Amino acid sequence: MAKASVGLFAALLMLASAGRAAEPPANVDLQRTLKGVEDRYNKIQTLQVKFTENLTSRGRTRTDSGTLYLRKKGKMRWEYMSGTLFVSDAKFIYSYYPDEHRAEKMSMKESDDMRAPLAFLLGEVNFERDFGEYHTKPQDGAVLITALPKSDKFPYTEVTFLVAPDSTIRRLEVKLQNNDLMVFTFEGEKKNPLLTDALFQFTPPKGVELDDLTK
Numbered sequence: 001m002a003k004a005s006v007g008l009f010a011a012l013l014m015l016a017s018a019g020r021a022a023e024p025p026a027n028v029d030l031q032r033t034l035k036g037v038e039d040r041y042n043k044i045q046t047l048q049v050k051f052t053e054n055l056t057s058r059g060r061t062r063t064d065s066g067t068l069y070l071r072k073k074g075k076m077r078w079e080y081m082s083g084t085l086f087v088s089d090a091k092f093i094y095s096y097y098p099d100e101h102r103a104e105k106m107s108m109k110e111s112d113d114m115r116a117p118l119a120f121l122l123g124e125v126n127f128e129r130d131f132g133e134y135h136t137k138p139q140d141g142a143v144l145i146t147a148l149p150k151s152d153k154f155p156y157t158e159v160t161f162l163v164a165p166d167s168t169i170r171r172l173e174v175k176l177q178n179n180d181l182m183v184f185t186f187e188g189e190k191k192n193p194l195l196t197d198a199l200f201q202f203t204p205p206k207g208v209e210l211d212d213l214t215k
Contacts, residue, residue, distance in 0.1 A: 040168065045072050047071075047191065048067065049068050050065070051067070054182070055181070055183075065080070065081050074088060074108065082098070088108060094202035102208065103208050131150060142163055142165065142170060145163065168186070168189055170185065170187070171186070172185075
């Protein structure tokens with residue numbers, strides 16, 4: 001899949017509950033919903049979940065799916081059905097694009113890949129930090145929440161997420177400053193599975209040279 005922009009570790013890290021919160025429908029308890037998400041994900045040490053990713057850019061949408069593995073703090077592994085692979089050891093992000101027969105290494109701090117923010121799922125979820133306005137509505141037994149950031153310096157203009165009654169995040173939509181849209185849907189979430197260190201290490205496939213962008 002294409003690279004986008006590391007603000008979604010920012011995006012999901014920060015769905016703030018303070019500020020100019022829009023008045024939610026009477027049957028949606030916004031504060032209780034956000035607290036449920038915080039309580040769930042702040043207590044998890046590892047996470048495994050199946051995902052589908054849709055990236056819409058310039059009117060064209062590309063879709064891929066796979067399995068995501070996360071471990072506190074900042075370690076992740078995105079395995080795509082297409083063969084694309086993203087791995088983070090919490091310091092660096094490694095990207096492998098089989099169609100292009102190339103691999104890259106980037107600093108976690110410097111990466112602008114939108115997958116990075118999803119580490120919020122195993123980071124410190126704090127809804128008071130960066131979002132100040134919300135719009136909510138019930139949807140299919142869950143709660144759909146659109147959150148607007150307090151600052152226009154973030155790489156995204158809004159984040160919409162679907163929260164199930166058990167406080168799991170079923171879908172995440174991130175609208176970027178350039179109007180691109182990234183949509184992730186999640187299913188089959190497993191809390192605290194045993195994930196080995198090897199999952200978060202990357203070795204380029206034979207014949208593929210690693211382009212070290214940290215130098």
